Amino acid sequence: xxxxxxxxxxxxxxxxxxxxxxxxxxxxxxxxxxxxxxxxxxxxxxxxxxxxxxxxxxxxxxxxxxxxxxxxxxxxxxxxxxxxxxxxxxxxxxxxxxxxxxxxxxxxxxxxxxxxxxxxxxxxxxxxxxxxxxxxxxxxxxxxxxxxxxxxxxxxxxxxxxxxxxxxxxxxxxxxxxxxxxxxxxxxxxxxxxxxxxxxxxxxxxxxxxxxxxxxxxxxxxxxxxxxxxxxxxxxxxxxxxxxxxxxxxxxxxxxxxxxxxxxxxxxxxxxxxxxxxxxxxxxxxxxxxxxxxxxxxxxxxxxxxxxxxxxxxxxxxxxxxxxxxxxxxxxxxxxxxxxxxxxxxxxxxxxxxxxxxxxxxxxxxxxxxxxxxxxxxxxxxxxxxxxxxxxxxxxxxxxxxxxxxxxxxxxxxxxxxxxxxxxxxxxxxxxxx
Amino acid sequence: xxxxxxxxxxxxxxxxxxxxxxxxxxxxxxxxxxxxxxxxxxxxxxxxxxxxxxxxxxxxxxxxxxxxxxxxxxxxxxxxxxxxxxxxxxxxxxxxxxxxxxxxxxxxxxxxxxxxxxxxxxxxxxxxxxxxxxxxxxxxxxxxxxxxxxxxxxxxxxxxxxxxxxxxxxxxxxxxxxxxxxxxxxxxxxxxxxxxxxxxxxxxxxxxxxxxxxxxxxxxxxxxxxxxxxxxxxxxxxxxxxxxxxxxxxxxxxxxxxxxxxxxxxxxxxxxxxxxxxxxxxxxxxxxxxxxxxxxxxxxxxxxxxxxxxxxxxxxxxxxxxxxxxxxxxxxxxxxxxxxxxxxxxxxxxxxxxxxxxxxxxxxxxxxxxxxxxxxxxxxxxxxxxxxxxxxxxxxxxxxxxxxxxxxxxxxxxxxxxxxxxxxxxxxxxxxxxxxxxxxxxxxxxxxxxx
Numbered sequence: 001x002x003x004x005x006x007x008x009x010x011x012x013x014x015x016x017x018x019x020x021x022x023x024x025x026x027x028x029x030x031x032x033x034x035x036x037x038x039x040x041x042x043x044x045x046x047x048x049x050x051x052x053x054x055x056x057x058x059x060x061x062x063x064x065x066x067x068x069x070x071x072x073x074x075x076x077x078x079x080x081x082x083x084x085x086x087x088x089x090x091x092x093x094x095x096x097x098x099x100x101x102x103x104x105x106x107x108x109x110x111x112x113x114x115x116x117x118x119x120x121x122x123x124x125x126x127x128x129x130x131x132x133x134x135x136x137x138x139x140x141x142x143x144x145x146x147x148x149x150x151x152x153x154x155x156x157x158x159x160x161x162x163x164x165x166x167x168x169x170x171x172x173x174x175x176x177x178x179x180x181x182x183x184x185x186x187x188x189x190x191x192x193x194x195x196x197x198x199x200x201x202x203x204x205x206x207x208x209x210x211x212x213x214x215x216x217x218x219x220x221x222x223x224x225x226x227x228x229x230x231x232x233x234x235x236x237x238x239x240x241x242x243x244x245x246x247x248x249x250x251x252x253x254x255x256x257x258x259x260x261x262x263x264x265x266x267x268x269x270x271x272x273x274x275x276x277x278x279x280x281x282x283x284x285x286x287x288x289x290x291x292x293x294x295x296x297x298x299x300x301x302x303x304x305x306x307x308x309x310x311x312x313x314x315x316x317x318x319x320x321x322x323x324x325x326x327x328x329x330x331x332x333x334x335x336x337x338x339x340x341x342x343x344x345x346x347x348x349x350x351x352x353x354x355x356x357x358x359x360x361x362x363x364x365x366x367x368x369x370x371x372x373x374x375x376x377x378x379x380x381x382x383x384x385x386x387x388x389x390x391x392x393x394x395x396x397x398x399x400x401x402x403x404x405x406x407x408x409x410x411x412x413x414x415x416x417x418x419x420x421x422x423x424x425x426x427x428x429x430x431x432x433x434x
Numbered sequence: 435x436x437x438x439x440x441x442x443x444x445x446x447x448x449x450x451x452x453x454x455x456x457x458x459x460x461x462x463x464x465x466x467x468x469x470x471x472x473x474x475x476x477x478x479x480x481x482x483x484x485x486x487x488x489x490x491x492x493x494x495x496x497x498x499x500x501x502x503x504x505x506x507x508x509x510x511x512x513x514x515x516x517x518x519x520x521x522x523x524x525x526x527x528x529x530x531x532x533x534x535x536x537x538x539x540x541x542x543x544x545x546x547x548x549x550x551x552x553x554x555x556x557x558x559x560x561x562x563x564x565x566x567x568x569x570x571x572x573x574x575x576x577x578x579x580x581x582x583x584x585x586x587x588x589x590x591x592x593x594x595x596x597x598x599x600x601x602x603x604x605x606x607x608x609x610x611x612x613x614x615x616x617x618x619x620x621x622x623x624x625x626x627x628x629x630x631x632x633x634x635x636x637x638x639x640x641x642x643x644x645x646x647x648x649x650x651x652x653x654x655x656x657x658x659x660x661x662x663x664x665x666x667x668x669x670x671x672x673x674x675x676x677x678x679x680x681x682x683x684x685x686x687x688x689x690x691x692x693x694x695x696x697x698x699x700x701x702x703x704x705x706x707x708x709x710x711x712x713x714x715x716x717x718x719x720x721x722x723x724x725x726x727x728x729x730x731x732x733x734x735x736x737x738x739x740x741x742x743x744x745x746x747x748x749x750x751x752x753x754x755x756x757x758x759x760x761x762x763x764x765x766x767x768x769x770x771x772x773x774x775x776x777x778x779x780x781x782x783x784x785x786x787x788x789x790x791x792x793x794x795x796x797x798x799x800x801x802x803x804x805x806x807x808x809x810x811x812x813x814x815x816x817x818x819x820x821x822x823x824x825x826x827x828x829x830x831x832x833x834x835x836x837x838x839x840x841x842x843x844x845x846x847x848x849x850x851x852x853x854x855x856x857x858x859x860x861x862x863x864x865x866x867x868x869x870x871x872x873x874x875x876x877x878x879x880x881x882x883x884x885x
Contacts (some may be wrong), residue, residue: 041472044810059513086726093802111803370474
């Protein structure tokens with residue numbers, strides 16, 4: 001314990017010029033959580049608004065509703081059609097962005113902070129957040145485009161493997177549902193479904209508003225108040241369903257005319273709120289998250305030349321997300337590579353990392369921390385995650401300390417508790433050469 | 435032209451340029467430093483002017499293979515240690531190879547930059563290139579080719595189209611190399627490449643971030659200064675003969691949706707002051723596909739619904755020739771031929787009717803804004819400087835390019851569209867083959883339990 005304290009102290013001494021990120025936080029009168037970093041280095045502003053409206057809230061029979069609703073927000077709103085909206089953003093050089101995953105649906109804006117450009121783009125940004133119209137004909141077009149995208153994904157072994165992997169772990173609900181739905185379920189959707197989804201899931205009381213850039217606290221407060229006031233009020237009903245417990249291991253092979261087999265292996269891992277977050281995160285850096293520093297890439301690529309990429313990661317989400325181990329190799333080698341990946345996981349869980357590995361991982365993570373927050377874009381992403389997953393406001397300030405505090409014993413015990421090598425599910429997509 | 439010069443001078447005196455330092459060591463290594471003090475970090479990029487365009491037939495892909503081998507050890511820093519040392523310093527590192535260059539980079543806290551310089555200087559001169567390491571790494575590169583190209587229909591289309599569009603110029607060869615060349619590559623091929631091109635006088639070091647230029651220069655002198663310059667081979671122009679009519683190919687690959695890729699031979703940027711076509715072509719790309727309301731999205735995707743995706747871009751900042759691209763995926767029920775006609779019709783419409791002031795201003799607004807937004811990334815800023823250096827273009831183009839683009843007129847955009855004639859065009863169409871028709875034994879086996 002004293003040793004750790006000294007090392008942390010040394011780190012502080014080594015980096016005296018490093019100033020952290022000052023996050024200002026408040027809640028609007030409608031209940032939206034706001035996270036603001038004032039930064040005048042560049043005359044621009046980033047704003048993002050996120051809602052718990054990702055694909056895990058879809059029902060299986062209308063899977064794709066969450067995604068299609070999100071895709072339609074800027075395709076007609078407040079009396080403006082899709083083209084007018086795009087033109088008006090472009091006229092002032094503003095960039096509209098959308099993020100969508102299993103938990104979250106979000107909209108973001110990057111704009112110049114000069115008054116004229118900022119006011120024009122923010123007003124339009126609020127129009128699409130507050131008054132989306134979901135025009136029938138445009139909905140049909142966007143749905144057809146999503147379906148075309150799904151068909152395209154069938155030709156890509158990595159996409160096929162990804163879908164099969166989530167289904168193997170979570171079944172046909174929640175995180176097991178494909179993010180964009182299926183052609184069959186998308187075709188069932190009606191315009192009213194989208195309107196109802198918007199009203200139910202894009203609510204002020206659930207919204208997370210993140211802001212960074214060239215505005216004052218007063219301006220940020222006013223902006224957040226405006227964004228929040230125009231959203232449907234209240235909070236969405238919280239879904240109770242949680243992922244099933246890790247079941248028996250499965251192995252699924254899907255034939256595909258690819259020259260490589262894409263191998264995915266894993267099990268249900270951890271939620272964002274997991275008390276083992278840091279031991280698992282640091283441990284995984286050693287197992288397969290740290291690139292050339294990791295065991296997975298070392299065994300699969302460096303020692304054997306089996307694959308270009310081999311990795312592992314935990315994807316912590318609102319509910320327990322997966323531990324995912326992946327590689328891709330020529331078809332004739334798939335089983336050998338899978339065996340190596342399996343043995344690598346088993347050995348890591350059985351023995352844990354070495355002291356040298358842990359030191360190396362900490363040096364990389366701690367020393368590399370400033371690189372994680374050296375741009376507004378990256379800080380914005382942290383603000384969004386802190387807000388959405390209700391992480392402590394001191395998350396960034398404590399990050400280095402939390403990594404430093406992780407011990408060998410903690411990693412070994414956390415992996416033993418959470419990762420059962422005998423219960424890993426496997427998906428292999430590629431040419432079956434057996 | 436008067437106006438151009440006036441604005442250029444303004445550009446040179448712009449404050450941003452004051453933060454760029456540009457010096458060349460006695461051994462020929464060029465060092466470019468861009469100060470940006472927003473965060474206590476820095477990026478170091480070492481650019482070698484040696485890319486796939488410098489390769490010969492039979493050893494295509496060797497530039498990229500050597501890039502992989504650069505991590506495989508010197509006498510001082512054995513195999514695997516390069517990445518370990520950078521990681522231990524809290525750094526991120528990687529490398530990439532393209533047609534014109536090979537680039538190695540590290541991102542670190544600013545006080546760790548010496549680690550980067552020491553390691554890069556060491557492997558500039560002392561790479562071992564052992565047979566055993568090569569034998570393993572060439573397998574990794576072949577896996578990379580399978581992943582990026584063989585199993586990606588759009589990549590195959592691009593690779594095939596380039597091999598037809600160019601007849602003489604080495605841009606006809608894929609960066610990653612033909613599979614047969616990779617299978618037959620020897621360690622000696624990599625050694626030859628290394629000894630031919632890896633020299634201080636064929637490299638530019640770009641450092642950007644929270645740094646003091648004089649400190650950087652003395653560090654760089656200490657590490658790189660002792661490396662001797664080499665006599666570099668002469669580079670042949672290998673100019674492409676004038677195109678003599680449209681070329682067209684069909685590409686068959688497993689897939690679900692057809693796809694069309696069109697490529698026109700156009701001039702690249704050579705003399706930023708005298709050339710006007712490249713700036714107009716850049717704006718033309720923006721008019722067609724610069725934002726969500728640009729012509730291709732508006733007309734072909736949103737209004738006519740001929741395509742689910744459509745795009746255009748100008749690729750004119752290269753050592754080799756320029757190219758203008760259009761591409762698209764037809765909507766359900768539409769044929770590739772319909773989409774091809776529609777894409778050409780959009781060009782013809784601009785060639786005959788020109789573009790509106792509103793459209794032009796919209797594209798320019800994006801250029802101006804993007805110039806502000808890019809300041810959020812020191813890595814990107816370093817990338818731009820490295821590119822200009824390798825191309826032998828003046829670094830102040832970083833500042834003047836926005837003014838150049840702002841000066842482009844509607845008439846110049848119309849002329850640029852006219853340039854894209856059928857005689858300069860090469861077209862590739864993806865003919866998707868059934869996913870289940872591959873000649874193999876087994877099909878889906880369903881779920882089964884392991885262990």
